[in-house]
Amino acid sequence: MATSHLLSIFILALISLSPIGQAKRNTPSEQKQAPFEFIKTLQGCHKGNKTKEIHNLKNYLHQFGYLQYPNRTHANYNDDFDETLESAVKTYQRNYHINPTGTLDAITVSTMTTTRCGVADIINGDNTMQKSGTKKHESGSSGHIHTVSHYSFFPGNLRWPPSRTHLTFGFSPNTPAGAVAPVVRAFQRWDAATHFTFSQAPSGRSADMVIGFHRRNHGDGAPFDGPGGTLAHAFAPTNGRFHYDADERWSIGPVPNAFDLETVALHEIGHLLGLGHSSVEAAIMYPRLSSGRTKGLNADDIQGIRALYNV
CATH class of the missing domain: 3.40.390.10 (Collagenase (Catalytic Domain))
Structure with missing residues (x-):
């Protein structure tokens, strides 16, 4: 009886969410390639390559804060895998604990194509993902244990006022x-x-x-x-x-x-x-x-x- 009741609740929940799913199925974008899938065609690319879709990779890295040419022009966001792009890829790799080669290897491509939050990793040039939080030293049976936190804040440490709890x-x-x-x-x-x-x-x-x-x-x-x-x-x-x-x-x-x-x-x-x-x-x-x-x-x-x- 309890199992039946829980199943009914789950079905009702899915029904209540169905307008989203139905609208999605009727959207033309459903038939298109997923937004990050183009990166798979770039696997193996590195500095010096000129390959179709590299301009889209530049836009991707710009969206999440990794790439910003001094002057954002059409000429910059072309299909040339230049030194600036290589540097951006290396920063991305370091943030996600990937060997920073600057090459779009298989693990980098897999990481980049995973669905994610839309908030940038680097905001106004502030790469918070490479900043460590507090460091703690704890003693245990195996001796001295060193741990590092990797949380981050928005630039300027934006927060709610102390009175707003x-x-x-x-x-x-x-x-x-x-x-x-x-x-x-x-x-x-x-x-x-x-x-x-x-x-x-x-x-x-x-x-x-x-x-x-x-x-x-x-x-x-x-x-x-x-x-x-x-x-x-x-x-x-x-x-x-x-x-x-x-x-x-x-x-x-x-x-x-x-x-x-x-x-x-x-x-x-x-x-x-x-x-x-x-x-x-x-x-x-x-x-x-x-x-x-x-x-x-x-x-x-x-x-x-x-x-x-x-x-």
């Missing part, structure tokens, strides 16, 4: 009913791990943070790219905006070829609170997420939020 959140009218509960659970998990408390704002009342589902260019300067690219993005304090890409296939829990709403919410709420990306793969603030997976808060995430707010 209770924050409210709300949902845009376009949010599917089934997406509300996973986001609420994500806020509850951050609530339990931080000095913040969160509550959902009453209907019709303004909120500190607003969650919504959007497609393509939706007016915030950070357009989505359709299925299989960037999953969501959020803004640093105290902006409060958190957007899912409505063209993705969303799920509640780990479902093959779909993305868990709660896991993505945990990541984006971290941005809303002021955390940048982490180079620790187990951390919720790690930028990449494959389909069919769930994640929770990691010690690196909790250390980061406590360091940012000095609590």
Whole structure:
């Protein structure tokens, strides 16, 4: 009986999310190549090559903060694998713990083509993913243990004022009913791990943070790219905006070829609170997420939020 009841709840949740899936199936972009798939054709490329699609790789690295020519012109963003591009690829490889050869080897291509958060890894030239957090020394049975945290903050350490420890959140009218509960659970998990408390704002009342589902260019300067690219993005304090890409296939829990709403919410709420990306793969603030997976808060995430707010 209990199993039947849980199954009914799961089916209802999927039904409530079905408008997103249906709209996605009817979108012409469904028939197109996933946004990052072009990188697979560039495997093996290195400095000195002139190969079709390299200009798209330059745009990709520019989007996530790795590449910025002194003057962004059409002539710069061509198909020449130049020294500036090689340097950008090496920086990307270092951020993701790949041997920094500057060549698009198989592991680099695999990493670049994984779906991810739309927030850049390098913001205004500040490569936070290469900054270590606090260092700790702990003694154990095997002797002296050295650990390093790799959380990061937005440039300027943007955060909510000390007086704002209770924050409210709300949902845009376009949010599917089934997406509300996973986001609420994500806020509850951050609530339990931080000095913040969160509550959902009453209907019709303004909120500190607003969650919504959007497609393509939706007016915030950070357009989505359709299925299989960037999953969501959020803004640093105290902006409060958190957007899912409505063209993705969303799920509640780990479902093959779909993305868990709660896991993505945990990541984006971290941005809303002021955390940048982490180079620790187990951390919720790690930028990449494959389909069919769930994640929770990691010690690196909790250390980061406590360091940012000095609590």
